[in-house]
Amino acid sequence: MNIWLAIVLVGFGSYLFRAGPLLLGVAALPPLVQRAVGYAGTGALTALIVTGVARHAPDRAAAAVAVVVAAAVAGRGVKMLGVVAGGLAAYVAAGAVL
Amino acid sequence: MLERRQAAVAVTGARRDQPGARRDQEAFRGASHMLPMLAGLAPFGVLVGTAVAASDVPAAGWAATWLIFGGSAHLALLQVLQAGGGAGAAAITALLINARLLVFSASFAPHWQSERRRFRLLAAAAIVDPLWALTIARYKQPGSPAAKRAYYTGAAVTLAIGWGVAVTAGALAGGWLPQIDGLAVAVPVSLVGLVVPSLTGAGNRPARAAALAAGATALATQAWSPGIGMLAALAAAVTTGIVTEVRR
Numbered sequence: 087m088n089i090w091l092a093i094v095l096v097g098f099g100s101y102l103f104r105a106g107p108l109l110l111g112v113a114a115l116p117p118l119v120q121r122a123v124g125y126a127g128t129g130a131l132t133a134l135i136v137t138g139v140a141r142h143a144p145d146r147a148a149a150a151v152a153v154v155v156a157a158a159v160a161g162r163g164v165k166m167l168g169v170v171a172g173g174l175a176a177y178v179a180a181g182a183v184l
Numbered sequence: 185m186l187e188r189r190q191a192a193v194a195v196t197g198a199r200r201d202q203p204g205a206r207r208d209q210e211a212f213r214g215a216s217h218m219l220p221m222l223a224g225l226a227p228f229g230v231l232v233g234t235a236v237a238a239s240d241v242p243a244a245g246w247a248a249t250w251l252i253f254g255g256s257a258h259l260a261l262l263q264v265l266q267a268g269g270g271a272g273a274a275a276i277t278a279l280l281i282n283a284r285l286l287v288f289s290a291s292f293a294p295h296w297q298s299e300r301r302r303f304r305l306l307a308a309a310a311i312v313d314p315l316w317a318l319t320i321a322r323y324k325q326p327g328s329p330a331a332k333r334a335y336y337t338g339a340a341v342t343l344a345i346g347w348g349v350a351v352t353a354g355a356l357a358g359g360w361l362p363q364i365d366g367l368a369v370a371v372p373v374s375l376v377g378l379v380v381p382s383l384t385g386a387g388n389r390p391a392r393a394a395a396l397a398a399g400a401t402a403l404a405t406q407a408w409s410p411g412i413g414m415l416a417a418l419a420a421a422v423t424t425g426i427v428t429e430v431r432r
Contacts, residue, residue: 129421
C-alpha cells in the first residue's frame with residue numbers, strides 16, 4: 087500500500103510539474119525558485135549517494151572509494167557507462183586491498 | 185520518355201512537399217536522434233530495473249516506470265522506501281528531484297502556445313531531461329509547428345519505449361543480478377554520474393556547497409528515520425545553496 091501510494095503521489099505531482107506551466111502559460115519561473123529547485127535536486131541525489139554507501143553497500147570502505155573514483159571520472163566529462171564501469175572497477179580493486 | 189520522367193519527378197516532388205510526408209520525416213528524425221541518447225541511458229534504466237525487482241511490490245515499482253517517467257526520482261523513491269522511510273517522505277524526496285521538470289515545461293510553453301490543449305497535455309507527460317535537451321534545440325530552429333511537433337513526438341515515443349524496455353530488462357534480470365557482489369554499489373555510483381556534471385565549473389560553487397551540506401546532513405542523520413533524514417538533507421542543501429549565492 088505504501089509503495090502504491092507513494093508512486094501515485096509522485097506520478098500525479100510530477101505530471102503537475104510537467105503540465106502546469108504549459109496550461110498556465112508560464113514562460114519562466116522566478117529565478118530564485120529555479121535555483122532552489124536545482125539545489126533541492128542536487129541535494130537529494132547527493133544524500134542518496136551518501137546513504138547508499140553508508141547503509142546499503144556490503145563493504146562501506148570499498149564503496150566510498152568507488153564513489154570517489156566515479157566522481158573523478160564523471161568530473162572529466164565521461165559518459166554514464168564509463169562512470170559506472172570506473173566506479174565498479176574501483177570497488178572490486180579496493181575490496182581486494184582493504 | 186523525358187516527359188514521363190518529368191511527370192514522375194513532379195509527382196514525387198509533390199508527395200515530398202506534402203505536409204504528411206514532412207511530418208513523417210521529422211518524426212523519424214526525432215526518433216533517430218533519440219536513439220544514441222537512449223544507448224547512454226539504457227544501463228541506468230537496467231539499474232533502476234534491478235531496484236524495482238528488489239522492491240517490496242515489484243509490480244508497483246515497474247508501473248512507476250511510466251507513472252513517474254524519471255530515473256533518478258524513481259530510484260530515489262524505491263531507495264527511501266527500502267530503507268524504511270514512509271510513503272510521504274519517499275514521495276517528497278522523489279517530487280523534489282522531479283521539481284526541475286517545472287523549468288523544462290516552462291521553456292516549452294512559448295513554443296506550444298498555439299498547440300491544441302490535447303497535444304500539450306499528452307506531450308507534457310513525456311517531459312524529462314534527455315527529451316528536453318534534444319527537442320528544445322529543434323524548437324529554436326526554423327520550421328513549421330507541425331514539423332516540430334512531429335519531431336518531438338518521434339523522440340518522445342522512442343524514449344518511452346526504450347526506457348521501458350531497459351527498466352523491464354533490469355527488473356526481469358534483477359532476480360539474478362543482486363547475487364553479483366558489488367551491484368549494490370552500482371546505484372550510488374550511477375547517481376554520481378548524474379550529479380557531478382552539475383557541480384563542475386567555477387560558477388557552480390553554490391551547487392557544490394549545497395551538495396556538501398546535503399551529504400554531511402545525510403551522514404549526520406543516519407540514525408534518524410530515513411525519510412526525515414532525507415528531508416533534513418534537502419533543507420540543508422537549499423539553504424546552503426542560496427546562502428552561498430548571496431555571499432558571492
